[in-house]
Amino acid sequence: MSAGETINGVAITDEQIKRWAEEAEAGYDVQALKRRGRGRPGRGAEPSQVVALRLTAEELASIDAAAAREHKTRSELIREALAKYAV
Structure with missing residues (x-):
């Protein structure tokens, strides 16, 4: 295993x-896994769709800086900007 691999800051050992x-190898209880839920919580009544977008390093840095200033996530900032533009 490569050095420095971690999960939530805890080193992964052999x-x-x-x-x-x-x-x-022993197998998993599929019903128990289904009860745990998975993925991110929904944003509404219907599933959200993921949309890929290519940005330059400068564009991404600008978005991240604006998001940090406004105490928002990158996604929140992009969604708000799209909502304002699409009106």
């Missing part, structure tokens, strides 16, 4: 990988 592999 022993941890071995335990995960053993757990996977």
Whole structure:
């Protein structure tokens, strides 16, 4: 394993990988996994659609700076800008 691999800041060890592999080989309770839920919470009654967008490094830096100034996420800022433009 490469040095420095972490999950939430905790180093991943070969022993941890071995335990995960053993757990996977033993099988998972699919119904229990379904009850846990998955993914991000919805934003409305219907599922949201992901849209890919290509931006330059400068454009992305500008969006990130504006989002930080306004204490918003990048996605929140982009959605608000699109909503204002599309009116």
